[in-house]
Every structure is written in structure tokens, then in C-alpha cells.
Amino acid sequence: MSLIQIISKDFDINENLTENQLRAAMVDAFTYLIDNDFQKLIQILYKADVDQYKLKELLETVEGKSSAEIIADAYIVRQMAKLETWKKYSKTQI
DSSP: OOHHHHHTTTSOOOTTOOHHHHHHHHHHHHHHHHHHOHHHHHHHHHHHTOOHHHHHHHHHHOOSSOHHHHHHHHHHHHHHHHHHHHHHHOSSOO
């Protein structure tokens, strides 16, 4: 399993994106959700198990980034951590 495969469970994204393109796509997706479907945004973050307290702190303290960028970065970091955990504890290659 790859990072893009994990993220594609929540978002319709191209599987051939570079890391920078993936981040840009996530920023765009979270910008849309912030503006148009806040409930879905909350559901996605909850499902991904993004730490709400850490995210709140980041949103309050990080300067020079939009809310969508901060959320996208937190979401990607959490999904990467999940992937690493799965690889570590998997008996078969993921």
C-alpha cells in the first residue's frame, strides 16, 4: 500500500502525483472543504485520526501558511505515520 492509495480512500486523486503535486492537491481539497463542506472535513480528519488538539495548536500558532495548508500537512503526516506503522507490523510486504 502507498500513501496515495491511503489518501485515495478519502479523495479522488491521480495515482501518479509527485509529493509536491499531492500536497498541492490536498491543499486544494481542504480549501474546498473549509469553504463548502466543513462537516465532511471534520469526518475526514476524524477518520484519519488527525490529533485535534495538535491541529488546533498548529492552526493557532503557525504563521505564513493558510489553514488549508496546515490541515493538508497534518493530514499527510498522519497518513504517512499510518503507512509506516502498517509496514512495521505487517508480516507481508505492503
